[in-house]
Amino acid sequence: MSTVLSGSAVAFVCLLTLVLGVFGLRLSRRTSDFYVAGRTVSPARNAAAIGGEYLSAASFLGVAGLIYDQGVDALWYPVGYTAGYVVLLVLVAAPLRRSGAYTLPDFAEARLESRFVRHLCSVLVVLIGWLYLVPQFQGAGFTLRMVTGAPPWLGAVVVLVVVVLSVAAGGMRSITLVQAVQYWVKLTALAVPAGVILGVWWATSGPMPAVTDSWTTPLAGTGGEGQAHSLYRTFSLIVALALGTTGLPHVVVRYYTNRDGASARQTTVRVLALLAIFYVFTVVYGVLGRAYLPVLEGGMRADAVVLRLPTEVLAGLPADVLVAALAGGAFAAFISTSSGLAVAVTGVLNQDVVRPLLGHLSGGDHSEVTGFRMAAVVAVVVPFGVSRFFPEVPLAAFVTLAFVIAASTFFPLLALGVWWPRLTVQGAAAGLVTGAVLATGALVVTVMVGEPGGWPGALLAHPAAWTVSLAALTSVGVSLATPHGIPRGTARTLARLHTPEAITDAR
Template structure:
């Protein structure tokens, strides 16, 4: 029975995604429809869409699993996911919208006037996007395997195909509706079972779980030199500063009508995320009550999906499990389509369209190239997800955040607020950050398991990579005043002047 219900729930979610995506196909007429939904999305719809896109498999399954595993120290994880938007709000939200750029590479070029930096940013967008897509595909495999027994690659393949179809069909306009709907699907799918489980738990006498001290109390090292304080701090840095550098997050800001709307959108996003993140700890704690230990070979990522079956007998448990499976799939699909969308946009703009134009002498315009890009954007991470299977969902996501924090955070924050940022400085900081974060991630995977300071520093690199990238950018900029772009002041006028003030020359026409 569980299988039947779950398959129905997953199919429903997939069909909704493709159907709403198809609806967008009819509405998508111009290039700006494809990339930024014609810039006419209202703050409320946009906030639902941003939250729907942001709450990934890592949030729906992974957060509860990690808190279940490691306890109170991992509560910092959802906190960081939410606070990241506060940092994004105060540092870059309105100026990013006012920059008038479509993508992160567009911003880099508009601010610094350098094709080289644009290329670097494009490479990083693709890298971060793929790094973040891999765990989505893995989560799909896990979820489907648990509820139906299908092999892991099946779930991943389904998500890959649905996402490629949805993105290739209608671009950003269709994705916006899909995302907004999916936030509410996810919240309902996680909240209803949580309340049922809580009610049952209270009725049965509110048993407290038997847990080790390191689970219930903060900053207690499991082994001698685990450095839990450093790890938590570094994770917070990665999440707070990485959020603004995630390619699928910023592209949403370009769909706001103006800078003021971009700010208001973010406030609603913080509220929606906060509401959602109240729930995973409930699953983690109840998991400790009902499933004190997991059978060997079962990953804690699946705790959310296992719990209803353990607690509720018969058809009720089946329905709740199916609901969670559907919600998990919605989470995967929305994040994966958002990521695929940004990666597709960059691949198309930077790499495919120029080649295609050269090959065909400019004949092959239109959206054919866009659809080729959509296929490429999805196939490569799908392959990677088969190869990177042993690495946990949250670990890969953590690396994506660290990489974003060490590269885009300095570029965006200095770019928006500091007029003396030079091309050489921006490029140097960007490269140093990217190399350091990538090296740390590679070392952790290759040389695992590392312990002590080496292990902590390499597994949570953001706390040193990000300041390093910032200082390199600042020092090199100060040393090379000659390569400060000449039109810096004009760009600054555009980024910071409120829309109410009429400017003839400094604004771009949307």
């Protein structure tokens, strides 16, 4: 019965996604519909859509697993994820919308008037998007295997097919509707079982969480983080998550779908509320997991706590129903996040790879929509293939890698590009390359060689604090040394980014 219910819940989420995608196909006609949903998305719907795509496998399963494993130190993950939108609200939300761009490379080219910087941004968008997509496929396979016994590849294939079909059908307009609905599906699927489990624990005077002193002590460096330099590790983690959010391509592209800059700010405020509500329930699973599952047997990953907890608290049909709800919610997380990432990567691949190629082959006579759909297939199939060979790691830890690279590259570019008129083409390029090389190099060394002890281990395992700083300083230093590289239209571009629409409309 459990397998049937869980399979049915997953099938329902997939069918709902496809139905909404087909509905979006009827509305998508213009290029802007596919890239930015016609720039007509209301703040309420856009906030729900951002919540739908941002709350990925790392949030639905991984955060609870980290809290279970590491204790109070893991609470910095939801804090960092949410704080990123405060940074977005203050620094770049409205200017990004006023830029009129479709993608991050579009913004970079418009601000710096450089095709070279655009190409650098395109490579980074694809890299970050694919790095973020890999754990979505792995999480889908892990979840479906756990609740139904299916082979690991099946869950990943289901997400692959659903995402390709929904993205290719109507692009951003379809995905906006899908993600807005799936936020509420995920919240309900997580909140209802959490409420039932908490109620049963309270009514039956259930067991207390079996934890050590370090589990309840802030900055104790518990779990896989090691004991050394926990204060630095925590600070660097917050830097990666808060500043990395600003540079995530699938998050940034959402701000291009707002009607104007004021709507972008309203969207961000709503997102903060939606994320805060969601993350409250992940704490319930992490803490009560320690009460009912003090030890994970058979090498089970901490990510499994959310799906295992109902069967430890209840029995029979009630437990099966709760597990099915959680399985459906998890797949909503995989699909909605993968869809947002696919749209962001697809837009870049179509503009910088597929469209030029089709134009060359056909003498310039090609369909924008056809190119977008071809790029959508490539954007999803490549990370799916990588996920089949890449070793499985904790979901939240894997996603953090994408945040580190985004923080080290796009955050300095966006912050300086929006607020500093002396940024030059050379400075922007040097900052992007420095951040990408340092962040990727540190993470590769940690993964391939292992984490050394002492300060070297802390600095390599959590590099954001120094990679972001060095990338920003490099951009500033090189810009000051190359004043001839300031784009001619800088004053005009910055005026457009910072002038409210009410003023421009009144002219």
